[in-house]
Amino acid sequence: MLPRVFGPGLVAMLLATAAMTVPQPVQAQVSPFTQSVAIAASDDEAIAAFYAARNYAPVWTDAGNAERRNVLLTALTRAGDHGLPVQRYDAGALADAFRAARTEGDRGRLEVRMTRAFLDYARDLNSGVLVPKKVDPGIVREIPVRSPESNLAMLTDADLSGFLAGLAPTAPAYAQLMKAKIQIEAQIARGGWGEALPAVTLKPGASGEAVVALRDRLVAMGYLGRSATRSYDDTMEKAVQQFQLDHGLEPDGVLDDSTLAQINVGPEARLQSILVAMERERWINIDRGRRHIWVNLTDFSARIMDDGKETFATRSVIGKDVLDQRTPEFSDTMDYMVINPSWSVPRSITTKEYLPLLKKNPNAAGHLKIVDSKGRVVDRGAINFGKYTAANFPFAMRQPPSDGNALGLVKFMFPNPYNIYLHDTPSKSLFEREIRAFSHGCIRLGQPFDFAYALLARQSDDPKATFHQVLDRGAEAAVRLEQPVPVHIVYFTAFPGAKGKMNYRRDVYGRDGLIFDALMQAGVVLGGHQG
Template sequence: MGISVFLSHRKALPLVLALTLSVALPAAPVSAQVSPFTQSLAIAAAEDEAIAAFYARRNYSPVWTTAGAAERRNVFLAALTRAGDHGLPVQRYDAAALSQAFLAAQTEGDRGRLEVRMTRAFLDYAQDLHSGVLNPKKVDPGLVRDVHRRADDEVLAALEAEDLAGFLAGLAPQSPSYAQLIKARIGLESVIASGTWGEPAGSSALKPGASGDGVVALRDRLVAMGYLARSATREYDASLQRAVQAFQLAHGLEPDGIADADTLAEINTPPEERLKSILVALERERWINMDRGRRHVWVNLPDFTARIMDDGKETFVTRAVIGKNVPDQRTPEFSDEMELMVINPSWSVPRSITTKEYLPLLKKNPNAAGHLQIVDRNGRVVSRGNVNFGKYTAANFPYAMRQPPSDGNALGLVKFLFPNQWNIYLHDTPSKSLFEHEVRAYSHGCIRLGQPFEFAYALLEKQSAAPVDEFQRILNTGSEQGVKLNDHVPVHIVYFTAYPGAKGQMNYRRDIYGRDAAIYQALRAAGVAQGDQQG
């Protein structure tokens, strides 16, 4: 007869004090005092501690299955129909099945179970949209980010507030990037449905002055992708060169205007692959759905850059070198706060580098790596001649190694500290030539800056009337000295292979560590699919 009959004839339901949520309801006299609705609701809710506590506090009164709850139901079900826009697993909530369940409910028991089913879907959707579908630490060892999830009871409390629509609207990240990623997702799905990027441009390298069918194919592809106005010419002219340069800039390639093998590989990347990057980027945005700080440092690993952001605007950017693409040297992803810069730093060689790289050399030649000091547990410099390196292993080597301040110090002349358990920080480097490379993954995990002095000036300008003079005065002493930042600066080490530029255009980068591929597979396993829509 449908649930509407129950909603229009429902009477107050007695609550039995002996009713518990952690065990099956007792039979006979107690169950006789409990309505079928309350009994089925309590049993279904007992599977989730937070939901059970929520209904117990409400004396098992419903929030979804009364005649007066129609607006609340409609608001929530309407939100679920848009779950696919966010790249969420729509079948986890399944708005269509929930709507059908309301039509199919025949008994008070059906209604009680449906009440909990709606609440379970609400909790899943709210947490997924706010904080992400996945636990990043379970996907890749380099994803050490702490995700800020709301407490379940806090989320459920929103069901008792008047403005449910406002609560739902505020769950997703409010950053401009998130909205632009959603727009890009919709656009790519339209491209995939219509095939409007057309045929690939071929694989033969082309450069200005070329002509023929290969140039036409390249031109047609760039026209379809929005980088070039439509034209019938077969020549690799100045307009095509500018279009190739614009494409290269948007994809992290050297903007020389030559369609070489790397550029053509990116041009020929199908929209389905770009959509994967967008879906992963949406999930990553949800992982950092928090106050990022009015001023913060943003290090995007696949972009090989470090930026200072002030009130949402980029105020400084420099090239960066990141960790090598080997298991124990990839730069991890996390957020922390920069507290200190050290000018003329010494370098305390990490234990792993000391034992894996230098100890074998010292066994062969005690004078190897002569630019480094051998220090004991008390920090005192030890003469190499007094150490029998041959008797030690990586496990029992009792010494550390340190490089004193100098122009050739591995950390260069300044480092920026945000203390963390992975010993990751930003620093200068004497190896300046590496910043000229397109792919800059060479470090042991720390982030080297192409313009470290300018980065320091930008940080100090908030607390010094003469930041350049202050920095240079300390630098000229040649002595190691720390400078505390009066206001700590949040640092976000992120990994976006898809992100919008300043004017909203999408930028794409290569998945250098393979993390996006792992995240995408985990999203697929969780039920996220390309083109997911909920009717």
Template sequence: MRFRSTVSMFRPLSVALCALLATGLCFEAGAQVSPYSQSVAIAAADQDAIATFYAARAYAPVWTGAEDADRRAALFAALARAEDHGLPVQRYDVQALAAAFRAARTEGDRGRLEVRMTRAYLDYVHDIHSGVLTPAKIDPGIVRDVPRIDPALALSVLTGGDLAAYLASIVPTAPAYAQLVKARLRLMAQMARGGWGPEVPGGEISARATGAEVVALRDRLVAMGYLRQTATRDFDDTLRAAVQRFQSAHGLEPDGVVDEATLAEINVAPEQRMKSILVALERERWINIDRGHRHVWVNLTDFTARIIDDGKETFVTRSVIGKNVPDQRSPEFSDEMEYMVVNPSWSVPRSITTKEYLPLLKKNPNAAGHLKIVDSKGRVIDRSAINFGKYTAANFPFSMRQPPSDGNALGLVKFMFPNQWNIYLHDTPSKSLFDREVRAFSHGCIRLARPIEFGHALLAAQSDDPQGMFQKALDSGQEQALKLETHVPVHLVYFTAFPGAKGAMNYRRDVYGRDALIFDALLDAGVVTGGHQG
């Protein structure tokens, strides 16, 4: 790197010139200011954190000095690996930065390059730690509070500390993130070799099939890694077992039957799976937080709720999530479970009361007789005393409540992590829905197939007899709250690509279409699906 010495080329920078340049960082009239300092001040003027940082250190460089070689190398090394994380590498183009170093000739060039490096550094810190996108701008159902690094804090690292260690420390630490990075690289290599081969023809393959369609199925499963190389042309037990492994990894009923749904998933192109991985990497960055040594993990696309203890799954149950219609899709956020309510009453949400029940009550005041009509003071009102016909959704003054019972919409227990969206986990009397493959039927809350066992597992952390503790409350027949002595983090997430127990990738359908929106936004931000981005 060569710079033409301009130390002797100082000249006064007048107050008038400061105002003209509108840098907001004026020097005293008559002060001798180097072209380097001027260019730094001007280049940094539109970003307060950078401007304040350089002004506080009298515009001393952190990247372009001879003594900054190690710091430069640490940043260049991180930026060179940005593509591995599915980041928009053109945002902090390492090749262009390196070329700018080679091309710099003047102190003005050096000052502008100094700020350019700092901008790239802050962009990378933001993207690798917190994600490229702002979730709520993509879909209103993603209400996650994303962790952010204060730019001033990130800049302070440049004047002290190990930059390479810092850059490594802000990468998401969840094991799934590193596995997704590896899965992306494996899939890229597979795509470079031609992907998984031709699609399997036909709408389904019968259990006794033989011939070309079986060969096509066999070859595709081999390419995907679900089957060892074989020469069979028959749909034998080995091939059926491979189909079952594929089904399990894709959220399908593992019956070994190649029906239309299974074949449709088998024929999904690797480029489409790459989209899921890139979105999953971004989602992992959005949840780059301490998730809790014990936490509840509800993956909406997987239709499951799990208890995770120190990284290991200790309980799992099927779940039902919100319907794929506006205002009923389950949101994504993290909170803390504080207590469970045994024998809960159901306070019918206002939207359900006015949109679903009020029209029925206008036709028949005795409709929905299992629900009580309650006034603003909590008193139960005799239906015969109410003229439902004179009310609208806007002025209906009553609420509705279902007392505890076996037929209660919330079942026998609900699990509370109070939040503004009134979302919680609960039991349900509608058990047949858990047999469905796609389970999106609720108004937004999460229904559990094994809620009582879920409650036992949570209480086991604070009781030697969790089953007895739960059963005593249940047997009372009365609504009772059982507090959790230690609150348990709850994460409602939406991953269509995630590693299984042994690291192999699992894929799920984009039931709400959210991943498609995120992927399009990533493309707009400069992320590409594969190959070199430079």
């Protein structure tokens, strides 16, 4: 299949260019080619050292380098398939430079340009175009970045094509996102999904023009086979339910305001979500662990994955959409769980929320203990709360273990600088909501006991009994996991479901919008076409 970024004529030119032989350097103690390479590479330590170590022997511009040139130029023409900034590597300009090269100086400069394009492409494909922390401070993930030296060491490998292909994320989701990107681009080229639906609520049994519009939209989106029906029949109801499941909505089969809003999102916006998801996959291009915990914030879910398959899932509540309460994105390792936990109230909550209440009424928040710096409980009556501010309040607050504890009866620990963990909660009703962003940042689980049983099943023949033996004592106790489990807190608004069909979620924190804008500024083009 020809690359979509360039037309057939340019592809043919690139392949012809790759076979060209640029004039060889005149043999001399220091040839013009060597001088040109040394000067062109002088501002890049890795490239300069690479060429110096190989006595300035060419990698791209010699007669014997045709196959290597062909491999790289072909990969660069297809960079748009990955949602990468094609102009950053500019295969067309490189091809022009090969045709225009006349002197050994031209050849040396072109040699370094090719190497820079190779390094840029290798880095972007393997670990992403953007630095996530610079886009949103809530994305605190450590990005695995291959060193330029390790990439340069592969330049003389016999299988450069295999090396380049292997730089892309290996998670199956990446290939599925790439496929979805191609499909939705084709759909956009055919005219998209048609007109948006009118603002109307439709239930099974309805009929009329609004139902016809819904029918046509579902057909265009692939949720319904071609049909002439004008009534909201069982087939249409099932199609709506499947759409709702794929978009994180309550699958009641009713076209209400929430479902209407999602069904009217156009394919261009969905393509944006896919491009962002591909970039996010590059940020987490790591060994995720044969067993790992996957918390997708936009899906309000926490899952245990074993060898690529979901073995347990529960609803979750995440941080509020408030600047300092949004749940951050990062990966860590869960080491233990605490059963019957006490809650050490974070200082920000103590000073911002509880101290003003205590100033008005020293007996406010009576379910919490006031403790000093040594953890000793202090009599509230002995404290003049009015003389303290958020800056100088010398006490902390703690809630003892109980059914009403803010952490519930169990919390799951992966110690991290952000003080984020998974935990139970007494506020069970929130799990019935469609959008579940209510916490101060930690992740509340809808089925924490079952989550604990699933984790303990690896180290106990009767995990339920093991858990309840500790729970029934009523005292705070830590239970270590014999096999620590990686935890990945992620934020995907586009991801493939279990059968490969694309799922979409709302951009709850607006992070994807920021990432898409940054990708556009970096040169990524919607649809992957050259501007």
